[in-house]
Amino acid sequence: xxxxxxxxxxxxxxxxxxxxxxxxxxxxxxxxxxxxxxxxxxxxxxxxxxxxxxxxxxxxxxxxxxxxxxxxxxxxxxxxxxxxxxxxxxxxxxxxxxxxxxxxxxxxxxxxx
Amino acid sequence: xxxxxxxxxxxxxxxxxxxxxxxxxxxxxxxxxxxxxxxxxxxxxxxxxxxxxxxxxxxxxxxxxxxxxxxxxxxxxxxxxxxxxxxxxxxxxxxxxxxxxxxxxxxxxx
Numbered sequence: 426x427x428x429x430x431x432x433x434x435x436x437x438x439x440x441x442x443x444x445x446x447x448x449x450x451x452x453x454x455x456x457x458x459x460x461x462x463x464x465x466x467x468x469x470x471x472x473x474x475x476x477x478x479x480x481x482x483x484x485x486x487x488x489x490x491x492x493x494x495x496x497x498x499x500x501x502x503x504x505x506x507x508x509x510x511x512x513x514x515x516x517x518x519x520x521x522x523x524x525x526x527x528x529x530x531x532x533x534x535x536x537x538x
Numbered sequence: 539x540x541x542x543x544x545x546x547x548x549x550x551x552x553x554x555x556x557x558x559x560x561x562x563x564x565x566x567x568x569x570x571x572x573x574x575x576x577x578x579x580x581x582x583x584x585x586x587x588x589x590x591x592x593x594x595x596x597x598x599x600x601x602x603x604x605x606x607x608x609x610x611x612x613x614x615x616x617x618x619x620x621x622x623x624x625x626x627x628x629x630x631x632x633x634x635x636x637x638x639x640x641x642x643x644x645x646x647x648x
Contacts, residue, residue: 429581465546467626468582468638475634475642483635515581526572527636529581 427451429530437536438506441478446501446533448516456519458483458527459491461512468515474499506537508523541565544627553648557614561627562640564608568629568637569601572611573612576624585625586612603643618644 432447450457455476459493460468460483470483474493488510503510513534517527544561551557554572558574569575574582586601588594588610600613610629612636614621624643 428573435570437641456635460638465640467542467544467640468628470635474638487584517581525586527582529583532579 427432428517430517430520431514431530431533433533434531435534437502437538439538440507442506443502443504443535444506444535445476446514446535447504448499448501448530449497450516450518450528451497452518452528453496454518454520454528455496457493458517458519459489459499459501460515460517461485461510469500470511471514486521490529506511508537511537541637542627542629542639545642546640546643548643549641549643550647551617553617553619553646555617555646557617557621557644557646559612559614559625559627559642561610562608563610563629563631563637565629565631565637566605566608567631570630571601571610572601573626573638574626574628575600578623582626591612601636611647615643617644619648622646623644 429450458473459471473490474480477496516530519527571588572584576582591605597637598615602611624641626641627639628636
């Protein structure tokens with residue numbers, strides 16, 4: 426029972442390159458989230474998916490796309506990476522109910538040169 | 539103006555001290571309030587959850603919500619070196635959108 430897994434753990438890109446961050450959960454949760462964490466800014470929501478087949482924008486969606494591939498997997502794509510996207514990216518999941526605890530993955534550290 | 543304001547610290551205390559961590563917020567619609575603990579280079583993990591106003595206690599940790607002042611607090615009694623981490627407050631008004639504070643870094647010295 427791995428909980429929430431993210432790949433890769435680290436990545437260095439050049440400006441303009443594209444990449445996809447992968448997230449998978451084995452907790453049978455409906456909702457999944459992508460956040461970015463920057464110094465002094467806390468966690469900011471990029472996109473979320475309340476259930477399989479649905480996605481919605483969060484606070485900072487520009488420059489990103491997402492795919493909810495199935496109930497387990499939620500990917501985040503950077504089509505043309507920019508230095509401003511250098512950050513630590515966290516995937517999270519929760520049950521979506523009265524008690525709402527988000528479970529976070531270990532994070533992906535992305536540097537865009 | 540940020541939705542949630544949190545003093546970034548760092549906060550350094552001796553082992554055994556009582557620690558008080560605080561957040562203020564501007565949106566009166568917030569009704570879900572959480573505290574997360576994040577160790578270095580790890581993902582956040584939920585520490586305390588409170589719905590609406592009031593206090594909640596769990597072992598050495600107490601969470602307080604004062605909706606009239608738009609102010610939440612986390613108290614840690616008998617702090618331990620293992621409590622050294624960054625503490626993030628989070629809050630929201632529906633199930634799928636939460637707003638996080640920037641985090642307070644706590645160091646408990648043996």
